[in-house]
Every structure is written in structure tokens, then in C-alpha cells.
Amino acid sequence: MNGSKTKGDFMTTTSITLQDIHQAQDSIQEHVRHTPLAPSQSLGDLTGTSVFLKLETMQDIGAFKIRGAMNRLLNLTDDERARGVVAISTGNHGRGVAAAAKKLGVRAIICMGSLVPENKIAGIKALGAEVRIIGNSQDDAEVEARRLIDEEGMVEVHPFDDVHVAAGQGTIGLELLQDLPDVRTVIIPVSGGGLAGGIAMALKSVSPGIRVVGVSMERGPAMIESLQAGKPVPVEEVATLADSLGGGIGLDNKLTFDLCRDYLDETILVSEAQIAAAMAHLFLEERLVVEGGGSVGVAALLNGLVGDLEGPVAVIVSGRNVDTRKLHDIVAAELEARANG
């Protein structure tokens, strides 16, 4: 499937193939985990069909983004490797790029604004990357990243809209097919769409009958609003428990919009209360620590939002990097509600 776009005077084609995803798997498998696919008794009982959780929380950085970042860095030329890489991120993308760069001995600078909490900065520094704090916002961080790219020749690692990144995330689809060949329904969190687009592309290429469902939060679902508009649209960024799903898809999106449009069967939105309930459920019933963005698939299942559910079902549980106090408060509120209910 090709997404062809005219850009200026020339034609650029941006797409990925199943072969790209197989290649990514060959390249990254010595560096990232083949994560467990754990049966969920609680969700099985609730839905009346078998449900499995794909635990990307078990990656070393606590989220799947190491897959795409590692594949991107492994595809640098020797010259690019020598110049180093830049990412703009306060979250899991920054952690993924930092960890991949450290493993491969590549210089990495992660740019972020000064309002980023100290623990996040420390987390990325601990993974071995340089952190550059500029101005107060993502926009300021972007200006500095641009400068490093334009003036110092460093290489940008995009969080999703990149063939090597999306192919890296797509390797989760190959692991699912290997571990659960008869999977019928796959539920995936969606932000920029590298994760959902890459996985859906892999699944549908091998087995077009698998139903692939994307889930975002109601508060700022950039990809879902873009799919509904038929083109990338801007969204206002608002606070949400699913902070790792925030941000736009890029008005000049060249890859992941097409992937999500072509390969996702449907999309679902979940509320803040539903996300909180899913985080509490995962902690209390499954003994799993999962961040808001990683919980949206379970939120969709818990609330019966996937109609005519057919199993076996696999839910991508994409990350665990949640502030401990935030998770504590959510679980405490749930226990309180149960005690009073």
C-alpha cells in the first residue's frame, strides 16, 4: 500500500511494507524484548471470551518506543551515526531514543522545555542521553532541536512519522501472530499512529480478517479527529491521564495518517473516568502498573465499547511510566468507592 504525495515539484512516496517490518524484527530482536502475552482472567470473565494482554510495559524503558527508536538508529548511515541524534520529547520517545543511543554508542540530545518535572529529566539522563532544557514550551524545544539539526548536522528521530520507527513498532504485530496465530481482534492505543499503523499493517498483510481497533482519549484525540476530517487536523492540547497519547499528528503527516486510514477497522474514544477505572482495574485485578495511555484498550473493553467482540482478543498495554502518586491516588479512590458501594 503506497501513500504518494506531491511535495513541491517532486513526488515522494512514503510507505512501509510487511518486509520492512520483518527486517525491523531481524535488526532489533537482539536489543529489545519479545514481550509476554499474558492471559487476563478478569477481562476474560467480563467479556466472555479469551483476552490477552501484550505487555510492552516489560520493555527495559517501560514502553514499546524502544522498538521504533532502535530500528531508526540501526538504519543510520555511518556518517549520520557519527553526527548523533536529536529528539524532542518529555516522555517515552525520549526514553526510547536515549536507551537505543546508549546501547549503540551514538550521541543523543533530548530537547525539552523547562516546565518538565525533575524526575522525568533525571530518568532520561539516567539512560545516558544529554538533556537540553530550553525555554518553557515544546515550541522552544523545537527551535533548539531544529538548530542542532540544521547547524550541527544532527539527525532527527521522529516519534512516529518515520518508516523505520513505524516498522519497528509494527514488530509487535509479528510477535502477536507468532504467539496467538488465531487472534481475531486486536486493540491498540493511538496517538501519532506509529504504533497502531505499524501493527495493523503487519496484521492485515498476513491475515486481513483480523479486526484492528484503535483507541484514544476523548481529550485531544488528534488521529481520530484527523481520520474523521479525512486529513490531518490540529487539536488543542489539553491535560489528560493519557498524557503519552497527547499532541498532534503533524499537518504535513506523510506516513501514519495513511496507515491508520488504510488499516484500522474502527476507532473508539474513552473518557478520563474510564481511563482511571482501567488503571485501577489493571493494578487491582491484574497486579500491573500501567500508565494512562497504556490503559485505553482495557478501558474500551471494560466499558463494552468494542461491539460484537470476537476472541481471542489481544490488547496492547503500551507503557507503565506513570507518576507513582498519581497511580496511588487513582487506586485509593477506587478502593474508597468500592468500600462505600
Ligand SMILES: *Cc1c(COP(=O)(O)O)cnc(C)c1O
Ligand atoms: C507513544 C505512546 C503511544 C502511542 O504511540 P503512537 O505511535 O504515537 O500512536 C501509546 N502508548 C504509550 C505508552 C506511548 O508512549
